[in-house]
Amino acid sequence: xxxxxxxxxxxxxxxxxxxxxxxxxxxxxxxxxxxxxxxxxxxxxxxxxxxxxxxxxxxxxxxxxxxxxxxxxxxxxxxxxxxxxxxxxxxxxxxxxxxxxxxxxxxxxxxxxxxxxxxxxxxxxxxxxxxxxxxxxxxxxxxxxxxxxxxxxxxxxxxxx
Amino acid sequence: xxxxxxxxxxxxxxxxxxxxxxxxxxxxxxxxxxxxxxxxxxxxxxxxxxxxxxxxxxxxxxxxxxxxxxxxxxxxxxxxxxxxxxxxxxxxxxxxxxxxxxxxxxxxxxxxxxxxxxxxxxxxxxxxxxxxxxxxxxxxxxxxxxxxxxxxxxxxxxxxxxxxxxxxxxxxxxxx
Numbered sequence: 001x002x003x004x005x006x007x008x009x010x011x012x013x014x015x016x017x018x019x020x021x022x023x024x025x026x027x028x029x030x031x032x033x034x035x036x037x038x039x040x041x042x043x044x045x046x047x048x049x050x051x052x053x054x055x056x057x058x059x060x061x062x063x064x065x066x067x068x069x070x071x072x073x074x075x076x077x078x079x080x081x082x083x084x085x086x087x088x089x090x091x092x093x094x095x096x097x098x099x100x101x102x103x104x105x106x107x108x109x110x111x112x113x114x115x116x117x118x119x120x121x122x123x124x125x126x127x128x129x130x131x132x133x134x135x136x137x138x139x140x141x142x143x144x145x146x147x148x149x150x151x152x153x154x155x156x157x158x159x160x161x
Numbered sequence: 162x163x164x165x166x167x168x169x170x171x172x173x174x175x176x177x178x179x180x181x182x183x184x185x186x187x188x189x190x191x192x193x194x195x196x197x198x199x200x201x202x203x204x205x206x207x208x209x210x211x212x213x214x215x216x217x218x219x220x221x222x223x224x225x226x227x228x229x230x231x232x233x234x235x236x237x238x239x240x241x242x243x244x245x246x247x248x249x250x251x252x253x254x255x256x257x258x259x260x261x262x263x264x265x266x267x268x269x270x271x272x273x274x275x276x277x278x279x280x281x282x283x284x285x286x287x288x289x290x291x292x293x294x295x296x297x298x299x300x301x302x303x304x305x306x307x308x309x310x311x312x313x314x315x316x317x318x319x320x321x322x323x324x325x326x327x328x329x330x331x332x333x334x335x336x337x
């Protein structure tokens with residue numbers, strides 16, 4: 001049931017994206033294109049060139065152009081710098097993949113550090129240690145030399161006497 | 162490694178901020194120097210082909226950045242046209258660089274305002290960056306050796322008496 005809901009939601013999103021591509025509204029494009037003189041998106045700008053670009057977008061929508069075609073015509077006039085997101089090709093791919101690579105590298109580094117830390121702790125707690133051998137368990141008292149033990153007992157007996 | 166990477170990126174950012182393209186040209190002009198004018202080869206707006214600044218070496222050149230949506234550009238266009246007509250026998254070339262504009266709008270604007278001097282198109286604004294443009298209109302003066310001289314006129318030439326005088330001084334400097 002949950003899988004069906006996810007699939008339906010995915011289909012709905014895909015349909016909306018296709019509609020936006022084939023029959024875009026001005027808002028679909030104006031938030032993806034920058035005003036070249038003010039470097040904010042068109043929907044945030046009222047500069048003369050932004051107004052002219054908005055007029056152009058409406059005219060191209062009325063003429064039946066798709067979103068991709070309209071953006072390509074704007075790039076042809078003003079260059080790629082007017083795209084709010086760089087196109088996913090060539091050197092621009094770095095802008096898309098570098099943050100992902102940084103997150104993956106960070107996760108790998110964290111995993112390695114955690115693994116090393118856990119191994120260090122494990123080597124400080126040797127296997128086979130008898131937890132009942134002392135009050136601390138991991139720090140058993142060393143065996144005493146019998147002669148030393150005898151002398152210690154004598155000293156203690158003298159002290160108690 | 163991570164610290165070195167972050168330091169390198171911060172260094173790159175600092176370098177980019179302190180070496181803004183065009184900033185060095187403006188700074189040299191403000192110090193009264195005559196820096197080489199940034200070279201360009203741009204597509205013609207009023208004809209087929211391209212026009213390069215290098216091809217104009219030996220001639221005094223006025224480089225004027227403009228756009229069709231810019232009202233002061235419309236006001237100053239007759240003055241640039243008059244200067245071009247008056248001094249073209251002395252070798253003067255006025256080059257209008259259209260910037261941040263639709264080409265069809267620019268051609269309509271040029272026709273409406275009777276601009277007959279060479280017009281080129283700076284798609285993407287790279288040349289505007291190299292000249293350190295502050296906005297449109299803006300006018301630079303290039304001497305016969307290809308060096309920038311005088312003070313650029315930032316704003317419409319006829320907007321204020323001071324700018325008109327700066328234009329006349331720049332024109333006289335490159336014609337001499």
